[in-house]
Amino acid sequence: MANIRDVAKEAGVSVATVSRYLNKKGYVGQKSAAKIEQAIQKLNYKPSLVARSLSTKQTHYIGLIVPDITNPFFPELARAVEDIALTYGYTVVLCNSDGNPEKELHYIDTLQQKYIAGFIITTSSLDAHHYENLTIPIVALDRKIEGPLPTVSSQNKEGAKVGTNHLIERGCKNVICLRGPKGVGPADERLAGFIEAVQDTSIQTEIIECSFQFDVAERIVKKALLGNPKIDGIFASSDVSAAGALKAAHALDLHVPNDLQIIGFDNVSLSEMTTPGLTTIAQDIYKMGAVAARMLIKTIENLPLEEKKVQIPVELIQRGTTRSEKI
Amino acid sequence: MANIRDVAKEAGVSVATVSRYLNKKGYVGQKSAAKIEQAIQKLNYKPSLVARSLSTKQTHYIGLIVPDITNPFFPELARAVEDIALTYGYTVVLCNSDGNPEKELHYIDTLQQKYIAGFIITTSSLDAHHYENLTIPIVALDRKIEGPLPTVSSQNKEGAKVGTNHLIERGCKNVICLRGPKGVGPADERLAGFIEAVQDTSIQTEIIECSFQFDVAERIVKKALLGNPKIDGIFASSDVSAAGALKAAHALDLHVPNDLQIIGFDNVSLSEMTTPGLTTIAQDIYKMGAVAARMLIKTIENLPLEEKKVQIPVELIQRGTTRSEKI
DNA sequence: TCATAATGTGTAACCGGTTCCACATGACTA
């Protein structure tokens, strides 16, 4: 593999000139440029990005830290990040943290040794101060981290209110809120939205904590439904748990939406695959990922950010788990 | 950030000794080792992996090329690859090729400039000869690439036979085979298994090509079902298309499994989320990814491979889309 | 007791880029 010195020799110029030519930095005469271009073609020269990184202390890698790529929310996100990264010449490194702060720190640590250019982080497991003394650009996605960090998130609270009202308007009197894990930003916000929607009404409510896993949601909901047969509505904090709830309802021979109405959150592709399809509060997951990626790359390249905190709007999508008409 | 020369100075030894100590290569005296260790602690020294890569021409990055991480099969795979990579000190770079040969070549090209250590490739879009003159280690996953490349795949044909027989044993007389895209290795093999199972029987069959996308499967199956009401069984080449088929059946008010039995392939997590749950031929996706990752890392590190072609066994998992009893 | 081997260490070249600085040339301005 040819290196820059070979090219310089072939073109009859110095390495400095070749480097300037490659980076379009500084002055390079037309004749030199032509000779260099020829030499590059002839030698099929490709600059070593590793060597470049060594002197610039910069790579074009960005790290994407997710709790678990296996959770249906994250592949769509990862896809968006990768697409955008590609167009800007970056490549993305995938990290599953399992929500484990140590794993997360381990990644941040070792990837910094590789001069990674920045991180998109979708976990709340670390406190803000962990990030503060990092010199490396970070944007937080879907998890609010207080402080100056750029952040993109959804209108979780607003969405939860809309979703809960949707249930109320369709006649639900006894509603379970299947809230996500405590301390996880969006889960807390969605719960807050639910509570706001429900206060000052006569709706009976029950709040149950439940991880974002299908089988645990199914189990928990089945138990709750058996415990209280009057339940006629479930607001789930994610589509996966909504799907679990739906499965539980079917197991108990409840008709959805006649006996029980369910609404999810996320609009993950799963939500159209169940029967009936899940009514859900749709997040524009792809857009979230794309916006985050662009923000990160701008930060890396020292371009100004118009906004440091972006909220992506949310939208109710009605499918089959809620009644088509208001009551 | 301290570098190796700082450490050498602090410890009162040469950089060569520090380097030897770090890599546990060559001789280092106990006293020197102790002093170096102290210096490292004191300066909080972390070697620059980029500098190391420049001289060794090796990184600890591995590239994972998938058609689309959004397809439910791949997150599980990616998770496995990442888990194994992590334990061996590698990090994984995610690439979505969309089955597009140019995109795939682009990745291989640019990542080689970054001295990436190897690739796991899950696409068949490139012919074997594209890979032959690559010096970089590659293992092919789930897509057979002829030639000497190490490969891990599933018992696709065997699985398809088992699945088809399962349908036949349960009384299906008119079966659709929802085959995957032509030219995609596993899809072809599964079709072959279906055909083998069905020949020399009196079963009526129809073979329909269908991408691995939910909505197109749903549409195609709905049309087929309307066109031929006698159809009582569907062998789908993936769980996603099986889920599409199930949705179509529900839309036509067919009872599954009484009127129509469906079997999928993959045992993606989606398959337990539908109602009824999908009977499916389970691949051990995680294991496939893990095995592939280990094979790749061994190849990278010049360790011997016991086997170059690994087939992971497959297993029928019965859920609700087929009858519980044979007829 | 001496040749030889095993152990321990340092110097300096090398990996392949970037960039500071010095210098040369020609054009323009005061």
Place this chain on the structure above:
DNA sequence: TAGTCATGTGGAACCGGTTACACATTATGA
């Protein structure tokens, strides 16, 4: 006509590691 500026170029240091080689010291065995 001298001074200034824009343009063009090359030498060499630098990024932070690895490693070939030379050399010193100590242990081993005949």
